[in-house]
Amino acid sequence: MSDRLPGFSTLAVHAGAQPDPTTGARATPIYQTTSFVFNDADHAASLFGLQAFGNIYTRIGNPTNAVLEERVAALEGGTAALAVASGHAAQVVVLQQLLQPGDEFIAARKLYGGSINQFTHAFKSFGWNVVWADPDDIASFERAVTPRTKAIFIESIANPAGSITDIEAISTVARKAGVPLIVDNTLASPYLIRPIDHGADIVVHSLTKFLGGHGNSLGGIIVDAGTFDWSTGGKYPMLSEPRPEYHGIRLQETFGNFAFAIACRVLGLRDLGPALSPFNAFMILTGIETLPLRMQKHCDNAKAVAEFLAGHPAVAAVNYAGLASDKYNQLARKYAPKGAGAVFTFSLKGGYDAGVSLVSKLQLFSHLANVGDTRSLVIHPASTTHSQLDDAAKVKSGAGPDVVRLSIGIEDKEDLIADLEQALGA
Structure with a gap:
């Protein structure tokens, strides 16, 4: 070269x-x-x-x-x-x-x-x-x-x-x-x-x-x-x-x-x-050879899913820095202009029980304790990854009882949205 x-x-x-x-x-x-x-x-x-x-x-x-x-x-x-x-x-x-x-x-x-x-x-x-x-x-x-x-x-x-x-x-x-x-x-x-x-x-x-x-x-x-x-x-x-x-x-x-x-x-x-x-x-x-291709797809899909969730009546809030309304959007523009990542959380109006219920109803999303996969993943942190913390610490770490974490994969975004829509509707 x-x-x-x-x-x-x-x-x-x-x-x-x-x-x-x-x-x-x-x-x-x-x-x-x-x-x-x-x-x-x-x-x-x-x-x-x-x-x-x-x-x-x-x-x-x-x-x-x-x-x-x-x-x-x-x-x-x-x-x-x-x-x-x-x-x-x-x-x-x-x-x-x-x-x-x-x-x-x-x-x-x-x-x-x-x-x-x-x-x-x-x-x-x-x-x-x-x-x-x-x-x-x-x-x-x-x-x-x-x-x-x-x-x-x-x-x-x-x-x-x-x-x-x-x-x-x-x-x-x-x-x-x-x-x-x-x-x-x-x-x-x-x-x-x-x-x-x-x-x-x-x-x-x-x-x-x-x-x-x-x-x-x-x-x-x-x-x-x-x-x-x-x-x-x-x-x-x-x-x-x-x-x-x-x-x-x-x-x-x-x-x-x-x-x-x-x-x-x-x-x-x-x-x-x-x-x-x-x-x-x-x-x-x-x-790693496909990292740039995957990460861009991850981010594009994540933004589309976050926008869908932000407009759903069962959702209380979406925490995704790629949304213009998010409190971290300015920092995302500064540090991550190509995309705000593929892992984010949203909270449900039904609280803890609604979060646990949602993950059991999703079909395309895999319910497991990992992120960063080609496949889309979901977990309820308060009952799993952050369960060792008391309630106050869960909230401070961004894993309150009503919070669901998504790791958005590289599938077709329309299929991911459809899976969330059916689970939220159910």
């Missing part, structure tokens, strides 16, 4: 991949192996000492996974990436590099219910403490900062409500506090929003969702923006201090603008072990 930068669709197909040098295979092979042969003893020693790049053991790295990592890093505009077993695993590995026992991180209250549960309960066993802030009140992030704060965590498009977060405003708070901004970009995908362009230092995804796109493979990924100075103030010893397990290497000093991705690999993935299967990496890579 010429020196021009490839476009998004080209990167989605080609980034990180070359024909296999041994066989000529054009599709990235599945390197289904646990470990890799060293050239000699010196080669092995250099790999284990981080003096050379290469493959050792699939828990730490694998050639199939490496293509996936390079591709997502390119799509997000990052310097490097690390693929792991799930989105939840990505969050654990990221925060392990940043937090010591007793440290805090600030999180937007509007998050996926599983993340709220993970942050509130599971992370307590590590001594990591979450402080909640309201993404609709930027000052609440400023008020939450303390000397123990080590990171801020938000979602670009919040699950389940589909609200748009003001990334740039919260990035300003993070810069002032001297901490990295972590953005979960799962619902947007880099096709709609690239958080690094708006001030994010770290991006995470559940690859299981829109990037993979077909509901067939679990995976997560961490993208390093290469924008944060990990040596400032001694806040992040995992990156700035000598690592005894690697002969005193300082990761920030040695690896520069991709030091965080290296830390996640050689300190997080190596020791915690949430490795991504090469087969799943292959499946997700295949999904």
